Amino acid sequence: MNDLGNRDSAAGSDAKALTRARLLEAARDVFVTTGYRGATLDSIAARAGFTKGAVYWHFPNKQALFLALVEDSIAATTVILKNLLSDHGDDPAAMRAAAGRFADGVDERETLPIFGVELEVESRGDPSFRSLHQDLIDKHEQALAVFLGRYFEIIGEEPPMPLGDLATTLTSLFKGFALTRQNRPEILVSSGRAIRILLGIKD
DSSP, X not given: OOHHHHHHHHHHHHHHHHHHHHHHHHHHHHHHHHHHHHOOHHHHHHHHTSOHHHHHHHOSSHHHHHHXXXXXXXXXXXXXHHXXXXXXXXXXXXXXXXXXXXXXXXXXXXXXXXXXXXXXXXXXXXXXXXXXXXXXXXXXXXXXXXXXXXXXXXXXXXXXXXXXXXXXHHXXXXXXXXXXXXXXXXXXXXXXXXXXXXXXXXX
16 A cells, blocks of 8 residues: 555544544433433434434444443543552552542542443343443453552552452442432532542541
């Protein structure tokens, strides 16, 4: 392939990646606003400024789009946790403080917990969806357990429970608090305090 062909191919790949990113961002907004069942591919396409055909070009159905969004959210969270370790791995006090700031911002910053609630609900009646959901949750909790292991090594303390159990406990807390905020917005609840207790972080 000549240079012109290479440039055309690269431009095409960039355009596809940009379209996919715009669709995922629109899907994030729609799913957060309406929930999984209330969201439609038409509304997501309109939000992104594309036709429904553009959605189908990248995602075969709503389920695939939602799972891609959850996977991207997990990947983004994993990057944040890795950066915490690389930035503060040599300083226990700084590591503890950075983890506290992360905990305090989970509810405002993260869409992953409420997506996790949606996954739990939809998985109850769909075995294939349940299998895909379980794969994603396992992937997320494994990454979280790796972070927790290094975190407790850095601060020089023992975790309050086995790392796998702690990762599952934290993800369950995230989802529980997210569901409460959705259904009872008048009650001001935060995951931050619970996370701080489990990670041994003083206010």
